[in-house]
Amino acid sequence: MINCMDCFGRGIQDTDRKSDCGRCDGTGEVADEMKLWIMKGKSLQRCRLSRRLSIFDLAEMLNLKPDNILETEWGYKPSTYSMTDILNAAPAATMTLLEKLREAEVQ
Numbered sequence: 001m002i003n004c005m006d007c008f009g010r011g012i013q014d015t016d017r018k019s020d021c022g023r024c025d026g027t028g029e030v031a032d033e034m035k036l037w038i039m040k041g042k043s044l045q046r047c048r049l050s051r052r053l054s055i056f057d058l059a060e061m062l063n064l065k066p067d068n069i070l071e072t073e074w075g076y077k078p079s080t081y082s083m084t085d086i087l088n089a090a091p092a093a094t095m096t097l098l099e100k101l102r103e104a105e106v107q
């Protein structure tokens with residue numbers, strides 16, 4: 001276990017000192033892998049936003065609960081879907097011309 005990155009091991013939220021930290025449930029510790037989950041979650045969120053999908057859109061497309069998408073993007077748990085799943089669910093045809101140009105630039 002490692003110190004929680006949201007509350008720095010204190011187990012309480014900065015914004016509301018009476019509430020337990022949502023990430024570690026007030027224990028101050030999280031799984032070692034959570035750093036990875038957070039990085040993966042951020043990538044998945046960027047991917048979703050690049051396709052202009054709401055959390056509800058994506059949940060419906062992947063047949064998952066919106067809570068699942070949210071918790072994955074926040075890195076609360078390991079992801080059960082991948083960027084490929086998002087890209088397959090929302091084909092590039094829905095991209096604007098500008099986005100296509102940007103993508104071409106990157107490659």
Ligand SMILES: [Zn+2]
Pocket residue numbers: 004005006007008009010011012021022023024025026027028029
């Ligand atoms: Zn915490």
